[in-house]
Amino acid sequence: MMSEKRVIIADVDETVCESCQPLSIEMAAEINRLLEKRYVFAFISGTKKNYLLEMVSSKLKGKHFLLPTTGTQCIEVHSRDKHQELYKHTLTQREKEEIIAALEKTTEKFEIKSLTTKEDQIQDRETQITLSAIGRSAPKEKKEQYDADGRKRREWLDYLKTILNEEKYEMTIAGTTSIDITRKGLDKGWGITQFAQQQGLPLSSILFLGDKTQPGGNDYPATKVVDFVTVKNPADTLRILKEFS
Numbered sequence: 353m354m355s356e357k358r359v360i361i362a363d364v365d366e367t368v369c370e371s372c373q374p375l376s377i378e379m380a381a382e383i384n385r386l387l388e389k390r391y392v393f394a395f396i397s398g399t400k401k402n403y404l405l406e407m408v409s410s411k412l413k414g415k416h417f418l419l420p421t422t423g424t425q426c427i428e429v430h431s432r433d434k435h436q437e438l439y440k441h442t443l444t445q446r447e448k449e450e451i452i453a454a455l456e457k458t459t460e461k462f463e464i465k466s467l468t469t470k471e472d473q474i475q476d477r478e479t480q481i482t483l484s485a486i487g488r489s490a491p492k493e494k495k496e497q498y499d500a501d502g503r504k505r506r507e508w509l510d511y512l513k514t515i516l517n518e519e520k521y522e523m524t525i526a527g528t529t530s531i532d533i534t535r536k537g538l539d540k541g542w543g544i545t546q547f548a549q550q551q552g553l554p555l556s557s558i559l560f561l562g563d564k565t566q567p568g569g570n571d572y573p574a575t576k577v578v579d580f581v582t583v584k585n586p587a588d589t590l591r592i593l594k595e596f597s
Contacts (some may be wrong), residue, residue, distance in 0.1 A: 357579070359553055360386070361419075361544055363562035363571050364397035367589055369407060371490060371495055371528045379586060380595045387414030391596065392553070396423045396543055398532040398570060400477040405432055417551075420421035422524075422570065423543015424479035426550060439549060441538065442478050447520075448469050451481040451533050454516045458483070458508050466506075467494060479538075483508075485529040495528045498580055505531055506568065524570035524588060532570055541573030 353367070365371045369377055375383070383393060394417035395408050401420040409418065410432040418427040418435075426438040432499055444449075455474050466473035468487030475482045483489075486507075487496055499505055505525045512531070522539050528530045540562075548555055560580040562571030572578060583589045 353390065354536055354559065354592075355558075355597075357557060357559040357596075358390075359392040359394070359548075359558040360593075360596075361394045361396055361558055361560050361574070361578070362370075362589065363540075363545070363564070364395050364399060364408065364566075365527045366563045366585060367561055367583055369586055372403070372407070372491060374407045374414065377413040378587065379590055379593075382590055383416075383493060384413050385595055386410065386593065387416065389597075392494045392548060393417070394419055395460065396540055396574070398422050398477075398480065398526040398530060400480075400484055400536065401425060402476075405429070405435070409435070409519055410458075410495045419478035419543050419547055419549065422522075422526075422532055423540055423546065424534055424538050439546070440479060440536070443481070443535065446482060447535070448476055451516065451521065452476070454512055455481065455483050455533075457515060458512055460509065462504075462508060467491070480532055482526070482533070483531045484527070486528075492508065498529050500528075502568075505529075509568075514584075520550075524572075526570040539573035540571060541577045543573075544574055545577055561592065 362368050366520045369375050396419035404418045409429045427435050429435040438550040456462040464485050467490040472489050504526050508567040522534045526530050546551050555578050560574045560578050563577050563583050564571040565582045
């Protein structure tokens with residue numbers, strides 16, 4: 353299967369890099385090797401554009417694509433400072449206010465305390481609202497320990513679905529401490545399909561790599577539209593990428 357794939361779409365946190373950290377030297381070198389061989393790379397994440405430009409694009413030399421905020425945007429990148437937005441599906445102000453109010457109610461009910469700031473905990477990413485439980489900028493080790501099995505976030509999701517309309521919004525567990533909320537249907541499966549259509553790529557040419565491919569994980573919708581490999585961590589991803597010639 354892998355020998356037939358020329359397009360690689362990868363999740364970011366815990367797939368190509370550690371949570372909220374830049375690509376490692378070795379990972380960047382491997383992706384750059386494949387870019388030189390004319391593989392198409394896209395990186396899809398709940399993270400917003402500016403973070404992805406720093407974490408991913410600043411380490412890469414060839415053209416690639418960023419699909420920030422669960423694929424609700426598409427950025428064609430030639431370098432850290434040379435990039436073009438191809439599309440963006442922004443939430444309305446009313447939608448943002450409704451989601452943020454629900455997340456604030458959730459943090460109060462479950463006494464979810466940020467280790468940084470409130471703005472770093474509930475983030476308006478324009479096309480998506482993200483709850484980063486203890487703050488996106490909280491220490492990496494604290495984030496890894498906070499909800500490693502996702503039990504807390506599954507409980508929060510159950511509650512959120514009683515106060516936010518599931519027919520209007522997509523709500524998924526993401527990263528190490530996050531919940532991402534977009535418009536209904538705008539998940540990673542939609543993001544990959546939208547990107548493929550925009551670039552004229554058959555879905556059969558795409559391989560997706562992600563760590564949260566189980567039902568309820570934010571990578572799960574991608575598994576419904578393209579072939580995929582579930583990875584454990586960036587080291588596992590690196591091993592897989594080295595199999596491509």
